[in-house]
Amino acid sequence: xDIYLYNTLTRSKEKFEPLEExxxxxxxxxxxxxxxxHIGNARSFVVADVIRRYLEYAGYDVxxxxxxxxxxxxxxxxxxxxxxEANDVAREFxxxxxxxxxxxxxxxxxxxxxxxxxxxxxxxxxEGLVKSGAAYVVEGDxxxxxxxxxxxxxxxxxxxxxxVAGALVExxxxxxxxxxxxxxxxxKPGEPSWESPWGRGxxxxxxxxxxxxxxxxxxxxxxxxxxxxLIFPHHENEIxxxxxxxxxxxxxxxxxxxxxxxxxxxxxxxLGNFITAREALKKWPAYGIRFFFLQTHYRSPLNxxxxxxxxxxxxxxxxxxxxxxxxxxxxxxRSFDAEPYRERFARAMNDDFNTPAALGALFDLMHDVxxxxxxxxxxxPSIDAVRDFFDRAVDGVFGILPPPxxxxxGAGDALVGDLVQILIxxxxxxxxxxxxxxxxxxxxxxxxxxxxxxxGKDGTAWSYSPPESTTRG
RNA sequence: GGCGACGUACCCAAGUGGUUAAGGGAGCGCUCUGCAAAAGCGUUAUUCGGCGGUUCGAAUCCGCCCGUCGCCUCCA
Numbered sequence: 001x002d003i004y005l006y007n008t009l010t011r012s013k014e015k016f017e018p019l020e021e022x023x024x025x026x027x028x029x030x031x032x033x034x035x036x037x038h039i040g041n042a043r044s045f046v047v048a049d050v051i052r053r054y055l056e057y058a059g060y061d062v063x064x065x066x067x068x069x070x071x072x073x074x075x076x077x078x079x080x081x082x083x084x085e086a087n088d089v090a091r092e093f094x095x096x097x098x099x100x101x102x103x104x105x106x107x108x109x110x111x112x113x114x115x116x117x118x119x120x121x122x123x124x125x126x127e128g129l130v131k132s133g134a135a136y137v138v139e140g141d142x143x144x145x146x147x148x149x150x151x152x153x154x155x156x157x158x159x160x161x162x163x164v165a166g167a168l169v170e171x172x173x174x175x176x177x178x179x180x181x182x183x184x185x186x187x188k189p190g191e192p193s194w195e196s197p198w199g200r201g202x203x204x205x206x207x208x209x210x211x212x213x214x215x216x217x218x219x220x221x222x223x224x225x226x227x228x229x230l231i232f233p234h235h236e237n238e239i240x241x242x243x244x245x246x247x248x249x250x251x252x253x254x255x256x257x258x259x260x261x262x263x264x265x266x267x268x269x270x271l272g273n274f275i276t277a278r279e280a281l282k283k284w285p286a287y288g289i290r291f292f293f294l295q296t297h298y299r300s301p302l303n304x305x306x307x308x309x310x311x312x313x314x315x316x317x318x319x320x321x322x323x324x325x326x327x328x329x330x331x332x333x334r335s336f337d338a339e340p341y342r343e344r345f346a347r348a349m350n351d352d353f354n355t356p357a358a359l360g361a362l363f364d365l366m367h368d369v370x371x372x373x374x375x376x377x378x379x380x381p382s383i384d385a386v387r388d389f390f391d392r393a394v395d396g397v398f399g400i401l402p403p404p405x406x407x408x409x410g411a412g413d414a415l416v417g418d419l420v421q422i423l424i425x426x427x428x429x430x431x432x433x434x435x436x437x438x439x440x441x442x443x444x445x446x447x448x449x450x451x452x453x454x455x456g457k458d459g460t461a462w463s464y465s466p467p468e469s470t471t472r473g
Numbered sequence: 474g475g476c477g478a479c480g481u482a483c484c485c486a487a488g489u490g491g492u493u494a495a496g497g498g499a500g501c502g503c504u505c506u507g508c509a510a511a512a513g514c515g516u517u518a519u520u521c522g523g524c525g526g527u528u529c530g531a532a533u534c535c536g537c538c539c540g541u542c543g544c545c546u547c548c549a
Contacts, residue, residue: 040548048549158544159475162474162545227548269547269548270548296485308498312498315497318512356495443510453511454511
């Protein structure tokens, strides 16, 4: 089955045909490491992660690159505030970035190029643009001349005249056109800087992504993804800088993600209405946050509602319960064909990564497997086939399968488990004696400690999760 | 002002011309239970922001109106 995806460049869904058969070269704009990233940024990282995982599920060999912008005005400003070196800020938040995406279950990219480690390549690229006349030097700054690139505006649907007429473009007498943008910035006193043909300075933001992506993926690559707000000017400028030098198409498919909103408003650092991914992960498990994101199509805006994430946590928990059932399911005589569900899943995902529809297929699979299991039982090969697909989809592609109970903190400890079991045994004796008051006291006390008891036909099972009472705020 | 997205049940959200409008959460009923919890099962929109139009047929196409949001400036 073919994959179709919505390409911002053509404003339409297109059949995905990678440059090289069976191989995908993909790039996503990574963080500027001046602070913790927020839950809205997390949505982009998770969505990109799921797209990458699905392409691999679909059989592609994916090379996935994400940059780290580790030199930038914001980093310099933050360092000045804290009274430390820009380096220190970058190092601290690069480390935090890796911790947080790991906690979110985002699989590592193949390469994480850093701007400060790509300076030579950036300088060469800018030099090339200056030589070709697409860029010009003014007092140690280098600007890209938008008029030198006739196709400027093709991604965002803007044109230079309108941008200039928009009057919001800051006037800078040194620029030939107000829409021109900096490729290289001359160093101000005290700022980190590198040698260049135009004196000491540092790269502009846009050029980093162009150079870092092309360095690892080639002059033309398949997919470049990022948030909607990067379409203009960031990605527009990337195209201009890249294609003006190579004369080749820079990126074949541009994917853009919808925003996470809070109170119907875009969540952003500048509006100050954000919560960091780090804070969110203290409140909710990663699988719940991921499930919450995937319940909405990646291009649509998504309103952050605590009850929404709580619902997502519960939804994801059903996957775990079902997965455990599969392991203990008695085999029966009937066969169950998982293929229609696999097809529905693939059809949904192939249609511009329609994760909500794909989730629907997975829930129907659970429902129908249970119904079949009740109605005579399913044979072993069918159970195995369901489990194989289920694991590859829920865990492999979406990354939303909650960990088994044993993996939860505290519950894996042998002594803790023994103590809980002793209490359960005592309580069950009390129940036999119909001393329910004391039995319930044990149950309530355990519940307060995070241990939930489930009385069933075959005895009492228990599970652990961090107590609700520790919620903060 | 220019460009663009969206408005589907109590909440979230698929579906973009044709059988009964997916799925999740919540509510309700049931099973299980000493009672719970958890889990499972069942159930909840003659209707898709409003008004017109095209069509044998529209949530789906067209027009207008109302409402929400985004980009045009750093931002995922």
